[in-house]
Amino acid sequence: MSTCKKCLVTSSRPEADFDSRGLCRLCRDYESGKRGGASPELVAWGRKDFSATVEGIRGKRACDALVCLSGGKDSAYLASLLRGEYDLKLVGFYVDTGFQPAFSRANLDRAADRLGIPLEVFSWPDDFSRRFYRYFFTRPLASGLTGTVCRVCQLAIISAALGHARRRGIPLVLIGYSPYQSGGDWFYELKPEVFASAWRAMGDFWSDPAIPPGLRGRFCIPEGPDGEPPPRLLMPLHVLNYPSEREVRARLAREGILPSSRSLPRKTKCDLVRLMAYLDTLHFGAPPHRLLVSEKIRRGEASRWKYRAAFRAFSWLCRLGLCQPALVRATLRRIGLTGEEALRCLREGRESDEGYRDVFRMDPRRELTRAFPP
Numbered sequence: 001m002s003t004c005k006k007c008l009v010t011s012s013r014p015e016a017d018f019d020s021r022g023l024c025r026l027c028r029d030y031e032s033g034k035r036g037g038a039s040p041e042l043v044a045w046g047r048k049d050f051s052a053t054v055e056g057i058r059g060k061r062a063c064d065a066l067v068c069l070s071g072g073k074d075s076a077y078l079a080s081l082l083r084g085e086y087d088l089k090l091v092g093f094y095v096d097t098g099f100q101p102a103f104s105r106a107n108l109d110r111a112a113d114r115l116g117i118p119l120e121v122f123s124w125p126d127d128f129s130r131r132f133y134r135y136f137f138t139r140p141l142a143s144g145l146t147g148t149v150c151r152v153c154q155l156a157i158i159s160a161a162l163g164h165a166r167r168r169g170i171p172l173v174l175i176g177y178s179p180y181q182s183g184g185d186w187f188y189e190l191k192p193e194v195f196a197s198a199w200r201a202m203g204d205f206w207s208d209p210a211i212p213p214g215l216r217g218r219f220c221i222p223e224g225p226d227g228e229p230p231p232r233l234l235m236p237l238h239v240l241n242y243p244s245e246r247e248v249r250a251r252l253a254r255e256g257i258l259p260s261s262r263s264l265p266r267k268t269k270c271d272l273v274r275l276m277a278y279l280d281t282l283h284f285g286a287p288p289h290r291l292l293v294s295e296k297i298r299r300g301e302a303s304r305w306k307y308r309a310a311f312r313a314f315s316w317l318c319r320l321g322l323c324q325p326a327l328v329r330a331t332l333r334r335i336g337l338t339g340e341e342a343l344r345c346l347r348e349g350r351e352s353d354e355g356y357r358d359v360f361r362m363d364p365r366r367e368l369t370r371a372f373p374p
């Protein structure tokens with residue numbers, strides 16, 4: 001297996017198509033100025049819509065908008081923009097799945113405190129959490145666990161945020177997806193019909209009779225019996241000023257919201273993400289996130305040789321069973337699976353379906369397919 005001379009795309013990927021210089025198609029496209037993502041006109045349109053939306057809601061209720069916070073840099077950065085530049089009265093919302101590290105929660109409390117945002121937490125009961133993750137760990141897509149479980153988890157978190165805002169009469173939900181996390185029809189606003197279509201990726205999980213109706217009622221389930229329209233859900237970082245990740249972290253540190261030693265993505269990863277990376281690496285022979293890292297390398301935001309060495313070391317540690325073995329064992333135990341069972345499910349992974357879009361992994365092949373602005 002060979003690797004692109006500029007990024008980390010390998011010859012096994014469909015986007016490899018190496019030229020005589022050993023560059024992949026994505027790097028050639030980047031060189032020639034053909035880049036996925038939003039056009040400047042589209043970004044300008046979104047920014048204008050955001051300003052108008054904010055003007056229309058500011059100060060009309062006890063709380064203007066609900067912002068999803070995760071303890072990571074992007075949601076903290078979004079919250080600081082909303083407070084500082086848009087003067088919104090916010091409530092922070094956090095879903096505690098039981099698998100996030102204590103580190104994230106400490107970050108979250110600190111950021112909310114510094115920004116003066118009251119925090120409301122939805123803690124998933126252990127039994128629900130176990131059922132949810134076990135269901136999707138045993139039904140991964142052929143593209144891997146990271147691409148399956150992270151996506152459905154994000155859908156469930158969005159659904160919980162919409163449900164929470166609706167009950168509280170809050171008209172707007174804001175989520176801090178970075179510009180890397182856009183594509184297809186996931187850009188700036190998540191339309192109810194797009195959300196509903198993505199929801200089908202959840203299969204029949206929600207019809208499990210073991211989920212108590214009261215708990216199910218805390219989620220906004222599309223096409224559910226309640227019929228009330230959900231609040232608007234916007235992803236403002238797709239159109240607002242988002243400098244490089246390094247600058248975002250530096251700004252949070254300067255403002256005393258998160259010291260940069262606490263905002264490294266690897267530190268705020270949940271235990272399940274670590275387990276998925278381990279299992280995907282064993283299954284595919286290489287760590288996930290290769291496309292995302294490659295795009296950062298192309299844009300000069302990450303070092304190719306450092307990531308190349310890190311990926312090699314990580315693959316090697318996984319094969320030798322030296323990659324956080326205690327955490328891997330404990331996390332598997334909590335979702336009621338053995339490593340062998342999880343790997344067998346991965347080998348039987350199903351092909352992606354229409355509702356299951358690759359939203360939460362950056363993929364530069366994805367263009368904004370729907371006509372925006374609407």
Ligand SMILES: [Zn+2]
Pocket residue numbers: 004005006007008009023024025026027028294
């Ligand atoms: Zn490349």
